[in-house]
Amino acid sequence: MSNRIECVQAMENMTLRVIFRDGTEKSYDVRQMYASFPQFRQLEDDFSLYQSVQVDTGGYGVSWNDDLDLDAEELWDNGVCTGRRYELDLEHRLAAALVKAREAAGITQKELARLTGIAQGDISKIENATANPSLRTLKRLAAGMGMRVQLTFDSRAATPYNEGRRNEHADHQ
Known part of the structure; x- marks a missing residue:
């Protein structure tokens, strides 16, 4: 898995802004998980939990707590390219x-x-x-x-x- 995450930010409308280690920025709508994984709805009910999203060690995914996480491949494959690129160190x-x-x-x-x-x-x-x-x-x-x-x-x-x-x-x- 080479699509590792550098940073993540919780944005409005249940959308994550994800910057991958290659400098690619993608936007990911967390609501697309609701149908398959209803537990993600709690992020909409608890905005402070939603905003607490962090990159997992090694950049292999993001998580909010032990029960709510997304792997980097999900974010890469189903995220939308914003067209922005970042110059990483x-x-x-x-x-x-x-x-x-x-x-x-x-x-x-x-x-x-x-x-x-x-x-x-x-x-x-x-x-x-x-x-x-x-x-x-x-x-x-x-x-x-x-x-x-x-x-x-x-x-x-x-x-x-x-x-x-x-x-x-x-x-x-």
């Missing part, structure tokens, strides 16, 4: 790119760990944007997937494009 772009590359190679984290000698836990941290891998580590990961690392410097980084950044104090991308 470098760590999150790297994480999304690694997950996408690994899935394109058709291998699991465990298999990639075996192929590269890098601990699966470390690969997981990189994919969750909680680790800062060295270039050497990235090269080993790429080689394990039969790929190579590409690096580009983009002049857009010099413009004041801060919308959608997770850390508004981060000046470098």
